[in-house]
Amino acid sequence: MTIKESPIQRVPVTKINGNHSLATIDKLAIEEPLEIRLAFGAGLNRIVKNISVTMRTPGSDAELATGFLFTEGIIKDKNDLASVNHCFIACAENKENVIQVELGEGAIPELKNIERNFYTTSSCGVCGKGSIAAIKTVSAFQPSQNNDFFITREMMLELPDRLRLYQDIFDVTGGLHACALFNTAGELLLLREDVGRHNALDKLIGAALEKDLLPLKNAVLLLSGRASFELVQKAAMAGINIIGAIGAPSSLAVQLAGEFGITLVGFLRKQRFNIYTMGQRILIPKYEN
Helix, strand or coil, X not given: CCCCCXXXXXXXXXXXXXXXXXXXXXXXXXXXXXXXXXXXXXXXXXXXXXXXXXXXXXCCHHHHHHHHHHHCCCCCCHHHEEEEEECCCCCCCCHHHEEEEEXXXXXXCXXXXXXXXXXXXXXXXXXXXXXXXXXXXHCCCCCCCCCXXXXXXXXXXXXXXXXXXXXXXXXXXXXXXXXXXXXCCCCEEEEEEECCHHHHXXXXXXXXXXXXXXXXXXXXXXXXXXXXXXXXXXXXXXXXXXXXXXXXXCHHHHHHHHHCCCEEXXXXXXXXXXXXXXXXXXXXXXXXX
């Protein structure tokens, strides 16, 4: 096998600082395409279909593939899966950049959801209500309006610093997005990094799917960047109730979070944050309200 052992590539670079220059080596996050193939059907009627090509950082490719298929509603749960492997036999070149997900013979993928995925991604300009309604039809978990899962304001403020402690590749390259799951005590449950923010979240949810952790109703999702529509969509598919984003949310992300009863926090940095939806889950001392 020739799967890359490291997601980091060393390249020659000339660094300029005022009137000084230095020839040295820089470390970059690798970005390469991954083709996701889906095999399904029974016996001689077995079909192999190309589902998606995404630019990603190599590593956790199986999690990325299964997470993508789950968050887009193409598969229902872990039981649909038979195996996930890189395509070393059928591909003459770039074998590590093609992965094939084999479904069990009784599993029927929802291929119509592939069109919904590409139609409702961020910045596509679709009707918000129509997009949200489409997601509700494929979500494995129903919208939650209960308030039985809480996190304190103090712990919410600590999460960005705790995330940075575990961002190993970002520390080296400065070029990756991260998604992490924490419990309400601030303990890290899972973390994944990638050049694509949606890939990082698919890897995270794929790992949770493999570990039978879904729904993630008792975990806080932290995003290292902004909260876009597609990221809230994927979180909703995984049953997540609280999302914290270090960056800004989009208007449609806020609308979707509200529809699914998700607590959405944005601008979580420098000891401050904004609560956009379901603020009841953030415990703030009453005398400060």
